[in-house]
Amino acid sequence: MxxxxxxxxxxxxxxxxxxxxxxxxxxxxxxxxxxAVVGESGSGKTTLLNCLSTRLLPSSGTASYRxxxxxxxxxxxxxxxxxxxxxxTDWGFVHQNPAxxxxxxxxxxxxxxxxxxxxxxRHYGKIRATxxxxxxxxxxxxxxxxxxxxxxxxxxxxxLQIARNLVTGPRxxxxxxxxxxxxxxxxxxxxxxLRGLVTDLGLAAIVVTHDLAVARLxxxxxMVMKDGRVVESGLTDRVLDDPRAPYTQLLVSSILxx
Amino acid sequence: MPTPLVVSDVAKSFTMHLxxxxxxxxxxxxxxxxxxxxxxxxxxxxxxxxxSILKMxxxxxxxxxxxxxxxxxxxxxxxxxxxxxxxLAIRRQTIGYVSQFLRTVxxxxxxxxxxxxxxxxxEEREAARDKARALLxxxxxxxxxxxxxxxxxxxxxxxxxxxxxxxxTAHPILLLDEPTASLDATNRDxxxxxxxxxxxAGVALLGIFHDHEVRExxxxxxxxxxxxxxxxxxx
Amino acid sequence: MTDIATYNFAYLDEQxxxxxxxxxxxxxAIPGYQVPFASREMPMPYGWGTGGVQVTASIxxxxxxxxxxxxxxxxxxxxxxxRAFFRKVANVAVTTDTATATIIQTRHRxxxxxxxxxxxxxxxxxxxxPLRFLEPRETETRKMHALxxxxxxxxxxxxDIAKHGRIATTYAYPVxxxxxxxxxxxxxxxxxxxxxxxxxxxxxxxxxxxxxxxxVPPFTDVVSLDFEDHPFEVQTFDQPCALCAxxxxxxxxxxxxxxxxxxxxxxxxxxxxxxxADGHRGHLAPETHTVPGTHPAxxxxxxxx
Numbered sequence: 001m002x003x004x005x006x007x008x009x010x011x012x013x014x015x016x017x018x019x020x021x022x023x024x025x026x027x028x029x030x031x032x033x034x035x036a037v038v039g040e041s042g043s044g045k046t047t048l049l050n051c052l053s054t055r056l057l058p059s060s061g062t063a064s065y066r067x068x069x070x071x072x073x074x075x076x077x078x079x080x081x082x083x084x085x086x087x088x089t090d091w092g093f094v095h096q097n098p099a100x101x102x103x104x105x106x107x108x109x110x111x112x113x114x115x116x117x118x119x120x121x122r123h124y125g126k127i128r129a130t131x132x133x134x135x136x137x138x139x140x141x142x143x144x145x146x147x148x149x150x151x152x153x154x155x156x157x158x159x160l161q162i163a164r165n166l167v168t169g170p171r172x173x174x175x176x177x178x179x180x181x182x183x184x185x186x187x188x189x190x191x192x193x194l195r196g197l198v199t200d201l202g203l204a205a206i207v208v209t210h211d212l213a214v215a216r217l218x219x220x221x222x223m224v225m226k227d228g229r230v231v232e233s234g235l236t237d238r239v240l241d242d243p244r245a246p247y248t249q250l251l252v253s254s255i256l257x258x
Numbered sequence: 259m260p261t262p263l264v265v266s267d268v269a270k271s272f273t274m275h276l277x278x279x280x281x282x283x284x285x286x287x288x289x290x291x292x293x294x295x296x297x298x299x300x301x302x303x304x305x306x307x308x309x310s311i312l313k314m315x316x317x318x319x320x321x322x323x324x325x326x327x328x329x330x331x332x333x334x335x336x337x338x339x340x341x342x343x344x345x346l347a348i349r350r351q352t353i354g355y356v357s358q359f360l361r362t363v364x365x366x367x368x369x370x371x372x373x374x375x376x377x378x379x380x381e382e383r384e385a386a387r388d389k390a391r392a393l394l395x396x397x398x399x400x401x402x403x404x405x406x407x408x409x410x411x412x413x414x415x416x417x418x419x420x421x422x423x424x425x426x427t428a429h430p431i432l433l434l435d436e437p438t439a440s441l442d443a444t445n446r447d448x449x450x451x452x453x454x455x456x457x458x459a460g461v462a463l464l465g466i467f468h469d470h471e472v473r474e475x476x477x478x479x480x481x482x483x484x485x486x487x488x489x490x491x492x493x
Numbered sequence: 494m495t496d497i498a499t500y501n502f503a504y505l506d507e508q509x510x511x512x513x514x515x516x517x518x519x520x521x522a523i524p525g526y527q528v529p530f531a532s533r534e535m536p537m538p539y540g541w542g543t544g545g546v547q548v549t550a551s552i553x554x555x556x557x558x559x560x561x562x563x564x565x566x567x568x569x570x571x572x573x574x575x576r577a578f579f580r581k582v583a584n585v586a587v588t589t590d591t592a593t594a595t596i597i598q599t600r601h602r603x604x605x606x607x608x609x610x611x612x613x614x615x616x617x618x619x620x621x622x623p624l625r626f627l628e629p630r631e632t633e634t635r636k637m638h639a640l641x642x643x644x645x646x647x648x649x650x651x652x653d654i655a656k657h658g659r660i661a662t663t664y665a666y667p668v669x670x671x672x673x674x675x676x677x678x679x680x681x682x683x684x685x686x687x688x689x690x691x692x693x694x695x696x697x698x699x700x701x702x703x704x705x706x707x708x709v710p711p712f713t714d715v716v717s718l719d720f721e722d723h724p725f726e727v728q729t730f731d732q733p734c735a736l737c738a739x740x741x742x743x744x745x746x747x748x749x750x751x752x753x754x755x756x757x758x759x760x761x762x763x764x765x766x767x768x769x770a771d772g773h774r775g776h777l778a779p780e781t782h783t784v785p786g787t788h789p790a791x792x793x794x795x796x797x798x
Contacts, residue, residue, distance in 0.1 A: 030343060081640045088644075103627070103648070107655055110648045117651065118644025124654050124720040146655050188364040195363065217363065221342045235317060235342045242319040246275030253276060 004066060006031050006172060006204050007052070012061030014047050020228035021047035025061070027223065027233065031171065032202045036219035036236060038209055038251070044228035045208045046176060052206060053093055053174045054083045065172075088118050092165030092173035096180045098157035101164070102149045108135065108160055109145040115168045134163040138193060155186035159193065166197065173198075175207045179214055191217050212255055216240055224248045260329070262352075262431050262462050263315070264291040268324030268338065270310055271488070283488035284310045288324065290481050294430065297453055297463040297476045302483035308466045309358075311483065312433050314338070315464070316355045317345035328352060328431070350378055354432045356424030358439065360416040362409040368394070369404045372422040379427060386426075393422040397448055413440040425452050432456060434465035438472050450475045503550040503583040509533055513551040513706070517697060520708035525670030526638070527621050532704040537578075541571060542600055543701030545617035546578070549598050552613060552697070553579065555797070558586045560594035565602040565743065565760030572600075580795070588794045589763050601664070603685040605742050605764040608694035610711060616679040618700040621707065623667045623677040643675050646718055654723055663728060668715045675718070676707060684727045684743045689715040734759045735777035737768035 005028035014021035022044035029035055037045045050056040052063060054075055064072040068090065075083065087093065095101040102111050112131040113121075121127050132142050138159035149157050158178065165173060178194065179187040195218055198205055207218055215222050216236055223233040224247065232245040243249045268288040273281050285307035292298045300308040313319040315326060321338035328337050330352045335344060349355070354375070363371070369390050376386035394404060397418040403411065408419045417440050424432065434453075438446045446469065453476045456463055467473040473480075501507065509531075516530035535543040553559065559579050563571040567589040575598060576587045588594050591606040598615040608614060624634045627645050637645065646667050653661045666683035670676045678686060679698060689696060689709060696709040709715060719725040733740045735747075735756035742764065744757040756777050759765035769778065 033343070080636075084640055084642065088642075106627070106648055106652055109655055110651045113651055114644055114648050116644075117647040118642060122647070122719075122721050124651065125722050127651065128655075192363065192365040220346055234320070235345055237318050238320060238342075238345075241313070242272075244273070244320060249275050 004070075005029055006033075006066050008062075008064045008072070009052065010062050012048070012051060012058050012063060014044075014051050014056060014058045020044065021059075022051065022225070023228040025223075025230055027230075029172075029204055029206065031204050033221065034198055034203075034205045034207060034219040036207045036209060036215035036222040037225060038212060038215050038222055039225035040210060040251075043225040045225050047228070048225070049174055049176055049206060049208045053091065054078075054087070055093075068171075088115050089168050090170050090172065092162075092170045094158075094161055094165055094173065094175040094178050096177040098149065098154070098161045101161040102157060104150050105148060107146045107148055108140065108152070111149060111160060111164045112167050115164065119168060130167060134167050135160075137197070138163040139189075153186075155182055155190060158182065158190055162194065162197070166201065166203075169201070171204060173203055173205045175205060175209075177209055177211075178207065179209070179211065187214075194218060212240060212251065224251065260294045261291045262294055262329040263464070264325075264327040265289055265311075265315070266325050266327070268311075268314060268326060269322045269488070270307070270314060270319065271322055285483070285486040286323075286488040288486045292431070292462045292464050294460045294462045295457050296478040297457055297465060299473055299477040299480045300464065300466050300483050301473075301480045306483040307486065308483050309435060311486075312355075312435050312464070312466060316353060316433055317349065350375075352429060352431055354424050354427055354429035356421055356432070356434045356437045358435045360408060360420040360423075362407060362416070364409065365407055367405045368399070368408045368411070368419045371408060371419055372426055375423060375427045389426055390422065393426055394418070396452075397422055398445060414442065414445070417441060418445060421449060421452070425456070428459070428461075430461055432461050432463045434463060434467075436466050436468060438467065438469050446472055500582045502555075503553050503579070504536075505533065505547065505550045509547075510551040513547055516706045517548065517551065517708060520697070520706050521695070521710045523674070524709055524713050525668075525674030525676040525707060527705040527707045529704055530706050532701045535701065537574070539702040540619065542575060542598070542617035544699030544703075544706070545598050545600070545615050545701075546575060546699075547701060548615050548697050548699035548706060549579065549596060550583070552615075553583055553585060553596055555583070555585060557595045558588050558593055558794075560588050560591065560597045560763075561599075562597065562602055562604065562761075562763075563600045564745070565604070566762045568762060584797050586795065586797045590794060591761075591763055593794065599681075601680050601682070602743070602760060603681060603688045605739075605759070605761045606767075608688075608692055610693040612694040614692075614694050614696045616681070616696065616698045618677070618679040618698045618705070619702070620665075621677055621679075621698065621700040621703050621705040623665075623675050638674060641673070643669075643718075646675050647720070650718060650720065650723075654720070660719065660723055660725070666725075667718050669718060670709055670715055671713050672716075676709075676715075678715075682728065682743055683717065683725075686715070686717045686725070687727065691715075730757060732757055733775060734765060734768075735775040737765045737773045737778070738775040739765065739768055739773065 007029040010026050012025045013023050025048055039045045051058045057076060063075045065075055066072050109128060109131040112134050113127040116127050135145060140156055140159060149160055179190055209215055219236045222236045222239050223230045226247045232239055232248045240252055243252045266289045269286040271281050271283040273279060288311060302308055310319055314321050317337060326337040328335050328348055330348050369387055372390035373386035377383055399418050408416050421437050438449050450472060513530055516528040520528045535546055561572040561576045563569040579585055580587055591604040596613045600617045622634055624637055624645055627649055628634050650660050664682045665677050665680045666686055668676050668678055668686060678689060691712050693711050695711055698707045717725040730744045734744060736758050739759055743760045745760040746755055747758055748755050
């Protein structure tokens with residue numbers, strides 16, 4: 001454990017004209033920590049995620065990331081080249097819809113290997129061996145390595161997307177509803193897999209979800225958002241077991257019991 | 259004996275925003291301390307706030323007022339106002355907790371559920387599993403269940419997994435929320451034995467035991483929680 | 494002279510030529526970089542080499558000697574038409590002889606005869622963007638070039654090896670120019686890729702429909718992309734040219750009859766004819782009575798009139 005956070009976010013806001021995307025969000029994220037951002041559609045959680053991952057530029061506020069050399073860099077002052085390099089080496093982004101994060105017309109092996117080739121790996125045999133290893137880690141049979149993700153089920157595609165993101169050993173992964181649109185049994189398998197990978201690799205992650213069960217299983221900390229603002233934040237089990245804000249109480253009381 | 263945990267003037271209430279914001283006071287003026295090598299028991303009828311106190315001490319419930327001072331990593335930390343990150347560190351290193359019910363994770367075996375807290379503290383996975391095996395054997399959990407996820411276990415089996423998970427580490431403070439509620443006499447005795455061992459190792463224990471026999475066997479001191487009823491403070 | 498009086502020299506107006514020359518100069522200054530230009534309508538359909546024709550028209554002068562080849566051949570429709578076009582609109586000398594040409598416009602080949610300093614090779618390019626088949630968005634491919642994000646190019650080669658056990662791309666084989674830009678060498682066979690590397694001739698590329706010009710200045714590094722364990726290799730042929738017995742040249746398959754008869758002959762017709770004129774004979778060469786050292790009738794230099 002280091003004493004410095006990986007990501008420092010201060011007073012981040014994004015406005016779409018007069019509409020609020022997210023408003024005055026601040027938090028620190030430490031290495032190995034999983035932060036869940038929960039809230040209903042339109043609460044600004046995806047806007048926040050897109051700002052943090054530099055896919056969107058915020059209207060105001062700052063976010064600093066501790067680079068591998070230990071220096072903090074202000075994300076929105078980096079050049080696009082630096083940001084894109086960061087995104088394909090030290091970061092991952094898992095989309096809700098795997099088709100947004102995969103190349104659907106190239107093989108599973110190439111999908112996993114692309115980031116390696118992007119950072120300069122030029123040995124086919126090694127790239128392929130790494131791809132095989134990662135496919136097995138996300139529980140995809142080795143004999144599917146040359147199949148295109150078009151031929152994969154939703155759960156497999158999502159697992160492939162995760163492998164594609166983690167192959168360069170990122171330190172921070174953004175996830176946007178990673179289990180959205182999957183069957184419950186497939187969700188459970190994916191969550192368990194994610195949980196294991198996050199622990200084994202010591203990843204820090206920011207997970208946007210509307211599913212409180214996903215938040216409880218994956219995250220140590222959570223932020224509850226409503227109308228672009230953070231209405232409550234804290235330890236995940238504290239927020240879920242002793243919700244304080246009216247909106248959090250509504251969310252928690254709305255969970256269906258099985 | 260050192261006093262690793264001091265609670266002073268802690269108050270807790272629930273505000274029910276969905277019911278017109280009514281305020282339900284739970285406890286107030288909670289002040290006590292626990293000592294290393296002792297088992298302190300929270301006593302009082304159901305609804306007196308015993309579980310709430312335990313949950314506040316674990317950071318699981320927020321604290322409205324007061325302080326919870328914990329000896330953590332050679333310093334004193336106020337758990338009531340600590341950052342989430344500090345609370346997590348305290349849970350990892352200082353305060354262990356055996357909850358009333360096991361919260362299961364899909365697809366994780368009973369053995370790994372038990373070994374996990376050790377792995378989180380940096381132990382080798384196989385060494386942690388060895389200790390988990392020993393503890394599960396001691397608690398008479400049939401070996402054929404070890405590799406299975408506990409979701410489908412009976413209440414008593416789940417509770418034994420839960421106890422093993424709580425007792426496997428060497429946390430200096432251990433909170434026990436009715437660990438023996440669904441156990442048979444044999445396993446109850448095993449738990450009593452485990453608690454005695456913890457005491458001998460200098461662990462400060464704080465527990466809730468409805469089972470009279472167990473309470474008699476383990477308690478060094480009983481704190482009557484009704485003394486912390488919110489109304490009493492005004493009196 | 495009467496029939497060319499209606500056109501400006503080399504068909505294009507001088508403003509257009511200046512615009513294209515500026516694009517060419519920029520392309521030379523940034524080897525491998527695709528320069529957008531305002532491609533004009535030409536009196537021939539897209540796909541017939543309108544990009545190459547505009548480049549040639551912009552650089553050609555009255556003293557130039559032009560050679561035009563299509564898949565290595567001087568005598569196919571496309572080559573003949575473009576040669577005739579420039580004879581008509583620029584009244585320049587044309588030739589089939591690689592060595593004497595000052596400008597060689599080509600579709601899909603680089604001549605076998607080594608090019609020399611002062612010569613200009615003009616390629617007709619259908620799709621200039623090497624990343625296009627993997628990334629359909631122009632905004633994204635431009636950004637990838639700008640930021641030198643070329644991992645995707647190797648994804649394509651990876652797919653080849655995964656599917657075929659080797660890099661099966663045989664033409665339009667991507668190259669890296671001067672260690673910076675990845676470039677599509679136009680649909681030339683990869684056999685010709687090594688000829689581009691540090692070539693003494695200036696190489697210009699024009700894509701009319703896609704409105705792009707790019708260039709490789711003389712003596713520029715042109716390196717074919719590959720993997721350490723699957724290095725770049727050119728095609729090899731297990732037999733020499735059936736007509737001139739040349740080896741280590743690029744061969745075309747020619748169907749002789751409808752009973753499966755075929756032969757492999759030089760794709761570079763000028764090279765093949767010269768070799769035969771010099772007395773080299775392949776196993777299917779017809780009995781002719783050419784005197785060694787004299788040029789065959791089909792090869793000629795037509796001076797400007």
